[in-house]
Amino acid sequence: MRKLLIVDDEKNIRLGLKAMIAREFPDHYAFEFASDGKEALQVIENSQIDIVITDIRMPEMDGIALINRIQELNLKPVVVILSGHDDFQYAKEAIRCDVKEYLLKPIIRDELSRTILRLERELTLREEQLTSSSHQLEAFQESQLSYVLSHPHLEEEDLQGKLQRIEMGWLDEGFQFGILQYTGTVDEMGHTEFLARIQAEISNAPERCREQRAHVYEKKNQLVLIAKHRELFHYLSDRIMGSSYFSYRMGLSEYTSGTANLHKAHEEAQQALIYTFLLSVPGVVRYESIRHKSREFQVPVETIRKIGNMLGSDRDKEMTGLLHEVLDMQTVVRFDISYLEAVSKTFNELVFDKIFQIYGGESVEILRLFKKVGDIANFTYFHDYFHSVEGLLHRLNDYVKSMKSFHIDHKEMKKAVQYMQDNYQKDLNMTIVSNHVSLNYSYFSQAFKEFTGESFVNYLKKLRIDKARELLSSTAYKVYEISDLVGFENTKHFSRVFKELEGVSPQEFRDQGHVMKHG
Numbered sequence: 001m002r003k004l005l006i007v008d009d010e011k012n013i014r015l016g017l018k019a020m021i022a023r024e025f026p027d028h029y030a031f032e033f034a035s036d037g038k039e040a041l042q043v044i045e046n047s048q049i050d051i052v053i054t055d056i057r058m059p060e061m062d063g064i065a066l067i068n069r070i071q072e073l074n075l076k077p078v079v080v081i082l083s084g085h086d087d088f089q090y091a092k093e094a095i096r097c098d099v100k101e102y103l104l105k106p107i108i109r110d111e112l113s114r115t116i117l118r119l120e121r122e123l124t125l126r127e128e129q130l131t132s133s134s135h136q137l138e139a140f141q142e143s144q145l146s147y148v149l150s151h152p153h154l155e156e157e158d159l160q161g162k163l164q165r166i167e168m169g170w171l172d173e174g175f176q177f178g179i180l181q182y183t184g185t186v187d188e189m190g191h192t193e194f195l196a197r198i199q200a201e202i203s204n205a206p207e208r209c210r211e212q213r214a215h216v217y218e219k220k221n222q223l224v225l226i227a228k229h230r231e232l233f234h235y236l237s238d239r240i241m242g243s244s245y246f247s248y249r250m251g252l253s254e255y256t257s258g259t260a261n262l263h264k265a266h267e268e269a270q271q272a273l274i275y276t277f278l279l280s281v282p283g284v285v286r287y288e289s290i291r292h293k294s295r296e297f298q299v300p301v302e303t304i305r306k307i308g309n310m311l312g313s314d315r316d317k318e319m320t321g322l323l324h325e326v327l328d329m330q331t332v333v334r335f336d337i338s339y340l341e342a343v344s345k346t347f348n349e350l351v352f353d354k355i356f357q358i359y360g361g362e363s364v365e366i367l368r369l370f371k372k373v374g375d376i377a378n379f380t381y382f383h384d385y386f387h388s389v390e391g392l393l394h395r396l397n398d399y400v401k402s403m404k405s406f407h408i409d410h411k412e413m414k415k416a417v418q419y420m421q422d423n424y425q426k427d428l429n430m431t432i433v434s435n436h437v438s439l440n441y442s443y444f445s446q447a448f449k450e451f452t453g454e455s456f457v458n459y460l461k462k463l464r465i466d467k468a469r470e471l472l473s474s475t476a477y478k479v480y481e482i483s484d485l486v487g488f489e490n491t492k493h494f495s496r497v498f499k500e501l502e503g504v505s506p507q508e509f510r511d512q513g514h515v516m517k518h519g
Helices: 011-024 037-046 063-070 088-096 109-129 133-149 156-165 191-203 231-242 259-278 301-310 316-326 329-334 337-369 382-423 430-436 441-452 456-474 479-485 491-502 506-518
Strands: 002-007 029-034 051-055 078-083 101-104 176-182 213-219 222-227 248-252 284-286
Touching: 002 011, 002 037, 011 029, 011 109, 029 037, 037 051, 037 063, 051 063, 051 109, 063 078, 063 088, 078 109, 101 109, 133 156, 133 213, 133 259, 156 259, 176 231, 176 259, 191 213, 191 222, 191 231, 222 231, 231 248, 231 284, 248 259, 259 284, 259 329, 259 337, 259 382, 301 316, 301 337, 316 382, 329 337, 337 382, 382 430, 382 441, 382 456, 430 441, 430 456, 441 456, 456 479, 456 491, 456 506, 479 491, 479 506, 491 506
Parallel strands: 002 029, 002 051, 051 078, 078 101, 248 284
Antiparallel strands: 176 222, 176 248, 213 222
8 A cells, every 4th residue: 555645735735635535435545643743754754755736826836846855755655746836936846856747726636537547657667677687786885874874873683683684794894984965066965866966976987896885865965875895985986086077075083893883883974074174176185184173262252342343444465364363274174073063153153143133124135245254054065164154244234334434424414404493594505504414515405405305505495484384373573574584595585495395475475374264
């Protein structure tokens, strides 16, 4: 009986699909259910699923993320996508991930039945192709080895039993781990292609080296290779240095023996691979070369704090000099990689996060441009990380300068407006006011408009007319006297501007107010 997993965040849809399939194919499938991609992955990891039928839009992890994660598995179920949206981007991603069918909701029973029949034919053909003992053993070996490596606390008896079943008893005689990380320019180097290229490399190695080895595709673009003969890794190391068409880096464990050391050697290779970050080109790092790296270091917190404090100043060279001091390559390579991780974390906390907190959401766009800087694991090599940090600092430096300038200008504009409110009755013009706040005439004109939303002339007109309205309503001054009191050069100009803004003449405005007041 095959296992079929239905993934949808709506329970009624899950049960409805089960009913439709069970009616057409009675006693043929054992059903599993999940409400989102995350839950589905747990089901797939704990049980051998043959068919996955998944919705796209779901909480936690959507269907697109799920099918991408399924591509990383060694033994992949066939996948059918359900969607209420006829979206080309979804369809394109489905094709890339080898999804077998893209069905639109509401599901038509006959269409679903035809799809299930096609999947059955494909699964049957797949099973027939796996009858080849060597192919079958390799797939089984990889899946079992993957399980063993991901469960470091297996009982010794269980561990020995699993390894014997996949014909890896040779580990007792000696072995070495190598973890290979693809570093080329192909964005989506899949499991099959990466493995094929590594196997092509290995096929050219001396025959003795190729015997008694196993592999696991551990994560994206990363292959774990275990070999009895260390000469295989010597060969691959030489190939890495000379290869140009297919580049990868490699971390190597120490040579050891006995299944009790399996997980220790795996961890050593992982640690060594991390240190390939400090290389400038594809290469190899051996665990014995990094195991004694000092952890006795102090993170240069105060220097990093100084760098943060310099942002927005004109001390670019000094800031760059301090950055070179903090991320000096000779210092970095002397210490354990945790030094660099701690420096990265401190930069995030004292510089990048601080700028975000002080200047708010305006700086988010800049941080997004360099979002990878927050984690050194996002970079292939140290020099890429360094240049990204340097670039981000200079971008933030310019940004903070502009923000400080804005705040200074904001203060000057408030001062200019206050000056106009205090002196509106005088012979004012933009030259007088811009000189009062010591700003360039042209710059002041633009900044004033951005601050008030009005040109200088219009703002002054409205200010004077507002004062005139107050005097017309609350005093007995003649119209010509009010015109003079609010700064107009003559009564005719005053009346024209007043009518332009208020719709009535100054006298009509006063008469209306008098009528409203006295009935």
